[in-house]
Amino acid sequence: MENKDLILYGAGGHAKVIADMAKGTAWTIKGVIDTNKGGEHLLAKYPIYLKTENLPLYGASRWVVAIGSNAIRKKVVEELRGKPFGIIQDKTAIVSEYVQIGEGTVIMPAAVINVDARIGKHCIINTAASIDHDCVLGDYxxxxxxxxxxGSVSVGEGTHVGIGATVIQGIKIGRWCTIGAGAVIIRDVPDGCTVVGNPGKIIKQRNF
Structure with a gap:
């Protein structure tokens, strides 16, 4: 039987939501790691340990990096290289059985992911987000x-699609972009762009 003990890395607001929704799944949270907290601090009812402290079932558990920042989440995942990562899906999420989901990804309450979508590693599909058929999301x-x-939207590694944003079918969004809250994306977006407005307009692009 697969070990369903879970360790969260991060103790902020995003981690609170993950801890709360894990209660309705097969996962059992054994503890939380945060480099800035420890001792008497708790995340909900769960103890918080400093990174250097001994953690119950440290070697046997699965991990989820519960940090909202895509860049920081990637950095921490790289520091934890070799650790096994879990996938957490809220019991109210609707996910087709034909969806591929990468390790470390969390799917929040009321999210919908439709048939033949592919979700990368360590992604966040947040509350009531909707991902239609054949979409492809990169890692982070x-x-x-x-x-x-x-349908058939692709989103590159590290991109953040803001609250309430809308992306029409077939659009390609590059790596490490920021799509502003409420933006409407009707044209492809190159790597590193910040896009806001309706219709979406590129206001900044950084070089890689």
Whole structure:
């Protein structure tokens, strides 16, 4: 039988939501690691340990990096290289059995992911986000609450799609982009762009 003990790395607001929704799943949270907290601090009812402290079932558990920042989440995952990562899906999420989901990804309450979508590693599919058929998300992507991706949209590594944003079908969004809250994306977006407004307009692009 697979070990369903879970360790969260991070003790902020995002981690609170993950801890809360894990109660309705087969996962059992054994503890939380945060480099800035420890001792008497708790995340909900769960103890918080400093990174250097001994953690119950340290070697046997699965991990989820519960940090909202895509860049920081990637950095921590790289520091934890070799650790086994879990996938947490809230009991109210609707996910087709034909969806591929990478390790470390969390799917929040009321999210919908439709048939033949592919979700990368360590992604956040946030509350009531909608991802339609045949979408492809790279690693470390964050789809914010109430954001909607129509069919066959692709989103590159590390991109953050803001709250309530809408992306029409077939659009390609590059790596490490920021799509502003409420933006409507009707054209492809190159790597490193910040896009806001309706229709979406590129206001900044950084070089890689």
């Amino acid at each position: 992507v964050h789809i914010s609450p109430n954001a909607s991706l129509a």
